[in-house]
Amino acid sequence: MGVMVADSVGLGKTWIGKKLLEDYAYHMRYKAVVICPASLQKMWHDELLSAGIAVRIVTQEALGRDEFDISDVQDADITLVDESHNFRNRNAQRYENLERILAANNRRGVRPVASAKKLILLTATPINNNVFDLYNQVNLFTGGDRSYFAAAGIGDLYRYFQVARPRQSAAGKRHRPLQSAGRGSHPSYAPLYQRGLSQCHHQGPAH
Numbered sequence: 001m002g003v004m005v006a007d008s009v010g011l012g013k014t015w016i017g018k019k020l021l022e023d024y025a026y027h028m029r030y031k032a033v034v035i036c037p038a039s040l041q042k043m044w045h046d047e048l049l050s051a052g053i054a055v056r057i058v059t060q061e062a063l064g065r066d067e068f069d070i071s072d073v074q075d076a077d078i079t080l081v082d083e084s085h086n087f088r089n090r091n092a093q094r095y096e097n098l099e100r101i102l103a104a105n106n107r108r109g110v111r112p113v114a115s116a117k118k119l120i121l122l123t124a125t126p127i128n129n130n131v132f133d134l135y136n137q138v139n140l141f142t143g144g145d146r147s148y149f150a151a152a153g154i155g156d157l158y159r160y161f162q163v164a165r166p167r168q169s170a171a172g173k174r175h176r177p178l179q180s181a182g183r184g185s186h187p188s189y190a191p192l193y194q195r196g197l198s199q200c201h202h203q204g205p206a207h
Contacts, residue, residue: 002119002141004084006126013122017080018047020120026053030077030111030118035060035098037083044082060086064094070101077109077117084121087140088133098140107143135161 003020005013025032034044038059048055056073060083073079079101081087087095102117109117119141127133138157142148146157154160 001116002121004121004123004126004137006121006123009124013124014043014047014082017082017120017122018051018053021048021053021055021078021080022051024078024118025055026051028111031075031109032056033058033073033076033079033101035063035079035081037061037086040082055080060094063097064092066093068093068097070097070104074101074104075110076101077111077115078120079117080120080122081140082122084123084137085125085128085133088128088136090136090139095136102140103143131161131164 005016007013021032021034024030032053032055034048034055034057036044036057036059038061041057041059044055044057048057056076058073062068079098081098087098089095102119105117107117109115121137121140123137126137135158142157146159147155149157149160
């Protein structure tokens with residue numbers, strides 16, 4: 001379970017992530033891990049240190065190594081992934097290692113006892129190529145359970161995205177990007193998978 005914060009650059013994703021970690025890792029004493037690009041490691045270290053939040057920081061580059069050892073983080077109660085669009089490819093080593101971390105201990109952390117792990121994804125560009133970029137990130141929540149969003153009216157998540165893909169292509173022909181391609185740019189997404197983003201966003205961390 002968890003949340004995806006998919007706001008544009010400069011709208012406070014880091015602040016939101018920090019406040020969620022403050023709630024869980026500082027006040028509730030959950031074991032927390034932040035996974036971020038190496039270029040953002042110091043920023044996260046300084047932000048969390050200033051708030052007195054104890055978190056293990058793992059770079060995405062380190063996570064991408066075949067020999068990455070998950071033993072120190074496999075029991076984390078909450079994991080925050082910054083720039084989560086870097087996990088849009090299920091065949092990448094970093095994706096496989098993150099899946100192993102989330103799946104360890106039967107997808108449960110250590111505090112409170114036997115509680116389901118929580119995941120926070122932060123990204124300004126949830127879709128880079130096609131809607132399956134988003135699907136693969138959402139799959140980190142679901143653990144491969146295609147009926148995960150059945151209560152929200154999506155009985156088969158994979159089929160839902162299969163339907164969305166051709167509609168994305170059609171929408172792309174009708175709409176121009178809001179700004180030039182690059183870090184933080186947002187195309188004018190079709191309503192179908194805007195709803196999908198909303199579904200993810202409202203699956204907030206449970207208390």
